Amino acid sequence: MKTIEVPALARVEGEGGLYIGLDNGKAVEIRLDIYEPPRFFEGFLRDRFLQEVPDITARICGICPVAYQMSSAFALENALGIKIAPQVRALRRLMYCGEYIESHALHIYLLQAPDLLGKESAFEVAAIAPDVVKNALRLKKIGNEILKAIGGRSVHPVNVCIGGFYQWPDARPLKVLLPELEWGLQAALDCVKWAVTLPYPELEIDYEFVALHHPNEYGIIEGEVWSSKGRKLSIADYEKGYIEEHVKHSNALHGHTVDGDTYQVGPIARLNINHEQLLPNAQKALKENKIKLPIKNPYKSLIARAVELVQAYEEAIQLVQAYKPEGPAHVDLKLKAGEGAGATEAPRGLLYHRYQIDDHGLIKFAKITPPTAQNLPRIEADLFQLAPKIVKMPEAEATLTAEHLVRSYDPCISCATHFLKLNVEEKGK
Amino acid sequence: MTNPKPTVAVYKFSSCDGCQLSLLNMEDELLNLAEAIDIAFFIEASRATKPGPYDIALVEGSVTTPHEAERIKEIRQEAKILIALGTCATAGGVQALRNFTDASKYADVVYAHPEFLHYLPTATPIADHVKVDLELWGCPVNKMQVIEVIVALLNGRKPNLPAYPVCLECKRRGTVCVLVDKGIPCIGPATQAGCGALCPTNGRGCYGCFGPYRDANSNSLTNTLQAMERYPGETLRLFRGISGNAPLFRKAADAILSNGKETK
Numbered sequence: 219m220k221t222i223e224v225p226a227l228a229r230v231e232g233e234g235g236l237y238i239g240l241d242n243g244k245a246v247e248i249r250l251d252i253y254e255p256p257r258f259f260e261g262f263l264r265d266r267f268l269q270e271v272p273d274i275t276a277r278i279c280g281i282c283p284v285a286y287q288m289s290s291a292f293a294l295e296n297a298l299g300i301k302i303a304p305q306v307r308a309l310r311r312l313m314y315c316g317e318y319i320e321s322h323a324l325h326i327y328l329l330q331a332p333d334l335l336g337k338e339s340a341f342e343v344a345a346i347a348p349d350v351v352k353n354a355l356r357l358k359k360i361g362n363e364i365l366k367a368i369g370g371r372s373v374h375p376v377n378v379c380i381g382g383f384y385q386w387p388d389a390r391p392l393k394v395l396l397p398e399l400e401w402g403l404q405a406a407l408d409c410v411k412w413a414v415t416l417p418y419p420e421l422e423i424d425y426e427f428v429a430l431h432h433p434n435e436y437g438i439i440e441g442e443v444w445s446s447k448g449r450k451l452s453i454a455d456y457e458k459g460y461i462e463e464h465v466k467h468s469n470a471l472h473g474h475t476v477d478g479d480t481y482q483v484g485p486i487a488r489l490n491i492n493h494e495q496l497l498p499n500a501q502k503a504l505k506e507n508k509i510k511l512p513i514k515n516p517y518k519s520l521i522a523r524a525v526e527l528v529q530a531y532e533e534a535i536q537l538v539q540a541y542k543p544e545g546p547a548h549v550d551l552k553l554k555a556g557e558g559a560g561a562t563e564a565p566r567g568l569l570y571h572r573y574q575i576d577d578h579g580l581i582k583f584a585k586i587t588p589p590t591a592q593n594l595p596r597i598e599a600d601l602f603q604l605a606p607k608i609v610k611m612p613e614a615e616a617t618l619t620a621e622h623l624v625r626s627y628d629p630c631i632s633c634a635t636h637f638l639k640l641n642v643e644e645k646g647k
Numbered sequence: 648m649t650n651p652k653p654t655v656a657v658y659k660f661s662s663c664d665g666c667q668l669s670l671l672n673m674e675d676e677l678l679n680l681a682e683a684i685d686i687a688f689f690i691e692a693s694r695a696t697k698p699g700p701y702d703i704a705l706v707e708g709s710v711t712t713p714h715e716a717e718r719i720k721e722i723r724q725e726a727k728i729l730i731a732l733g734t735c736a737t738a739g740g741v742q743a744l745r746n747f748t749d750a751s752k753y754a755d756v757v758y759a760h761p762e763f764l765h766y767l768p769t770a771t772p773i774a775d776h777v778k779v780d781l782e783l784w785g786c787p788v789n790k791m792q793v794i795e796v797i798v799a800l801l802n803g804r805k806p807n808l809p810a811y812p813v814c815l816e817c818k819r820r821g822t823v824c825v826l827v828d829k830g831i832p833c834i835g836p837a838t839q840a841g842c843g844a845l846c847p848t849n850g851r852g853c854y855g856c857f858g859p860y861r862d863a864n865s866n867s868l869t870n871t872l873q874a875m876e877r878y879p880g881e882t883l884r885l886f887r888g889i890s891g892n893a894p895l896f897r898k899a900a901d902a903i904l905s906n907g908k909e910t911k
Contacts, residue, residue, distance in 0.1 A: 228694040231664050255661045255712045255766055262744040267878055270888070273854060277741040277889070280665020280787060320672075328671065328692065339693030341681050351678065359674035370845035372672060373665040373787040374856070377849045385850035579878065621694075 222608075222617050227624060229329040229339070231281050232631025236624060238601060245605030248598050250624065252631055263584040268294050268575055269380055269551075275571070275586070276374045279630055281324070284317040284365065285564030287378040288439060289586075293571040294380045296454075297558030300549050306382040307439070308537055312392075313368050313375070314438050314562070315534040319361025319402070320372060321565035322485075322523040322530070325628045326409065327354030330520050333622040334416040353405055357527070360395065360402045364534060367391040382548030392538050399538065403499060403531040406524065410503040413524040418517040419619055421604055425514065425596070426479055427487035428460070430563050436495045436529055437488065438563045444491050445481065446512070453561045456570050462591060473592035480596040483567025483589050484627065485522035486513045497536075500529040516600055517626045523565075553579040564589050566628050590630045597627055653702035653801070656688035658722055660708025660715050661742050661770060665787035666733035667691050667707050673790055680794075683801060699725035703800060705793075709735040709742050709770040716767070716776060723777035730796065731773040734786040734890050738858055741786070742770035743892030747900075770892070781806070786856035786889045789841050809840040812860040813853050816844035825852055832872045834885045837863035837895070854888050859895035869899055 222238040232252075239247035259278055263271060271290045276283035288310060295302060302310075327350070328340040337343050344351040362372035368387045369375020377383050425446070430453075432441030443451045443459065451459045460481075462473045474480055490512035493504065503525055504511070513522060559572040567589030574583035604623055608616040657667060671692060673680060687697040704726035710716050723729055734740045746769045773779050783792055792808060799806035809815075813835035817824060825831040825847045833852030835844065841857045859865075865886075872882040886900040 226690055228690045229692065231691065233659060255715065257661060257711075257742060258745055261748070262741065267881070267884060270884060273889070274741060277663050277665075277786065280663040280668045283663075283665070324671065332694075338695035341686065341693060342695070344678055344681070348678070355674040355677060358672075362672055362674070370849050371787075371842070373668055376846050376851065379851075387849075 222613070222620055224617060224621050227621060229332070230625055230629050230631060231279070232629070234624075234629070234631045236601075236620060238605060238620060240605065240609060243606060243609040245602050248601045248605070250594060250598055250601075252594075260584040260586060263573075263581045265580050265582075268297075268573075268579045268581060271573070271581065272378045272380070273374075273376075278586070278588070280373050281321055281630060282317060282564045282566065283374050284313050284369075284378075285562055285569050287375070288314065288562045289560045289564075289569045289571040290573075291378060291380055291560070292439065292562065293558045293560030293573050294575070295558070296560055297556040297573055297575050298380070298551060298554065299556070300381055300551070302382055302549065303545060305542075305544065306547070308540065309368065309383060309387075310378075310439060311435075312534060312537040312541070313365060313378070315530040315537065316361045316364030316368070316372075318526055318530040318565050319364065319534070320358050321361070321628075322527045323354055323358035323361060325565075326413070326520055326523050326527070327351065327358075329628065330622075330625055331416075333618065333625065334418070334520070357402055357405055357409070360398050361530075363395055363398070364392070367395065379548055381551055382546070384547065386543035386547045389541055389543065392541055396535065396538060399531060399535045403528065403535060406527040406531045407499065407503055409527055410507055410509075410521070410524040413521045414507045414509065416520065418515060418520075419607075419622065421516060421600070421607070421623075422514045423516065423600060423603060425487075426475065426481040427490050427512070428481045428483050428568060428592070429487040429491045430561060430568060431491055432495065434495070436497070436533070437492050440562075443561065443568070445475075446487070446490060449475070453570070454559050456559060456561060456587075457572070460587070460592070462587060472595045473587065474595055480599050481592065482516075482596050483592050484519060485526055485565070485567075486516070486519050487567065488563060489513065489522040489525055496525070496529055497532045499532045500525055503528045516623060519626045519628070523628075551579070553577060564630075566590060566630050567593065588630065590627075593627050593629065597624055597629070652683070652685045654685045654687040654697065655703045655705065655797075656699065656701040656722075656726065657686075657691070657705045658688075658707065659691070660706065660719070660736070660773075661711040662708030662733070662735045662740070664691070664707070666736075666785075669787050669790040669793060670705075673794065676794055680797070684797065700727065701725060702727050703797075704729045705732050706730065706736050706773050707732045709739045709772060710767070710776055711742055711770045712766050714765065719773060719776045728780045728800065729773070729777065730781045730783060731779045732783055732793070733788045734784055734856060734858055735770075736773045737782040737784050737893075738772050738890050739770040739892035741889050744887070745770055746892055747887060772892070783808075784839055784858040784890075785841055789843070792841060810861070811840050812836055812863065813838045813840050813842070813844050813847070813857070816840045816842070817847050820844055820848060822848045825850065826871070830875055832875055832877065832881055832885060834868065834872070836860075837865050837868050837899070838890075852885070854885055855896060856889040858890045858893045861895075863895060865895060865899035866902065869903060873903075
């Protein structure tokens with residue numbers, strides 16, 4: 219075997235291919251080719267009014283539009299010096315719970331599990347285990363229902379604005395979800411039990427993990443950017459710790475730390491850094507299933523997602539029970555020139571935005587660092603470490619093991635290919 | 648269709664994946680659907696692919712690279728029925744915002760690193776490149792409309808899709824008009840129905856993501872909207888948004904610019 223080639227990666231978001239060149243059992247060249255076309259989002263945002271930003275950035279990703287809306291909103295609220303009301307904050311967390319539920323259920327069951335069950339797709343899984351797939355779809359649907367109740371629809375919801383929400387969603391469509399949410403919590407606990415029994419390929423890597431950390435809650439919105447190697451930065455200082463570069467074979471930027479190291483963001487990073495902030499049921503799931511932290515096997519991101527599924531259901535129940543809209547749903551904006559950064563944890567990992575606005579509220583500069591751009595160099599480094607283990611395998615198995623590794627990161631390739639305008643700007647200087 | 652189980656292929660062009668996701672978001676219908684049709688090519692959902700030709704091709708995204716411009720021709724040749732799925736595929740979508748900027752802004756990159764980047768100066772709808780049998784608008788598409796189209800094809804009838812503006816959906820839902828009653832700029836009167844009037848129902852104006860309503864009077868709407876702008880250029884930006892490259896919205900935006908009421 220001289221090469222492993224996967225021209226089109228299946229069951230990932232967006233378009234990418236994989237190339238591994240081997241020589242004497244060692245990987246000599248590895249490329250995660252990102253041929254998803256460049257998409258010029260930072261450019262499109264120039265001279266748009268700030269209130270349009272959440273609607274535009276949502277379109278970076280159909281699977282995690284809420285993450286883009288949230289990071290945009292927090293960044294622009296910081297630029298204007300706005301503090302959102304506690305109820306707005308709670309409702310944003312509830313929206314995020316909805317997105318974690320739909321995105322994680324999709325990835326666990328429809329995208330990654332087929333690899334662990336020796337199948338090509340969830341449709342094939344459904345043929346042998348229809349109940350697993352039916353439960354998966356029900357789990358996923360509840361997340362979408364939360365998003366629908368708050369934002370009108372699950373893909374590109376319409377209710378998020380800078381300063382809060384356009385209006386408070388009715389309580390009733392949320393409250394009627396409670397029995398389904400209770401079912402979902404139990405199903406998510408079962409999911410963790412099942413997740414730990416799956417046959418993950420062996421691979422242990424000494425990663426640097428990076429995630430938002432918040433002292434009082436599982437870090438998803440606001441907080442500090444923590445690294446497992448001890449680096450702690452405010453969100454405003456994120457760019458002092460982490461930078462991006464343009465590499466030839468990729469229409470996505472590649473991220474690394476200021477020390478030149480690769481790092482991992484996403485569910486494993488969050489769980490390793492923030493497990494103390496998990497709610498009781500998620501803690502119980504960790505303990506009862508004897509999940510040892512830190513997780514160092516990238517394939518086991520499925521387990522981390524399953525634990526976060528419990529967390530998201532548990533928190534969603536609390537937030538729906540407590541939901542009682544009072545006072546204004548959004549702050550009236552007083553426009554002024556300024557700059558602001560915001561970061562939240564997309565299901566795939568840390569998502570950082572920074573904007574400059576002028577006196578009229580028009581965007582003068584935008585920078586967006588999606589999770590997959592940060593993970594790409596790490597995925598390539600993982601593949602180098604995996605190569606010696608797979609060279610002795612039959613080609614089909616080797617290919618699948620490499621592909622599975624990429625998929626386990628839940629890469630969002632469309633998200634990662636947003637950057638080009640920024641690059642153009644720098645060259646024009 | 649003669650084959651009792653038609654083959655379906657799903658393709659992605661320049662897009663966010665949201666319309667493909669709307670297929671996977673058919674949680675109540677997906678398994679039944681998978682029994683009624685043969686999902687032969689759907690990379691986002693399955694590693695297993697069957698070779699064409701296919702009975703139905705669902706195409707998400709706009710054409711933004713030379714490679715995509717070639718690929719869509721091959722897909723057309725292999726598909727009996729080609730459906731453009733979502734506003735990127737029907738109008739260019741958010742990617743078509745590049746069509747209104749000076750393409751030479753990108754020239755530095757193109758000429759400095761031609762081996763790095765391959766993209767077209769414009770993002771264009773599928774119908775600019777090949778014959779499209781049916782266009783389904785929306786950013787994202789309404790999954791119930793996707794189901795309606797597939798069911799109609801399976802049964803050999805015409806799909807029942809709304810041919811009226813968002814206003815009618817507001818009336819039907821009992822949503823008070825945000826434009827008349829609250830003074831919120833809204834392009835619902837010029838936008839095709841299909842979303843269920845989501846934005847007005849959420850207390851904001853429609854921003855046109857389902858594309859223009861065929862018989863809209865955009866001149867009259869422009870006059871109304873320009874008199875109530877909350878910030879300079881709001882009307883222009885509403886038309887030049889997610890569906891900005893759709894001919895009727897493009898015309899409305901161009902008219903605003905040529906009337907000189909706008910500086911940007």
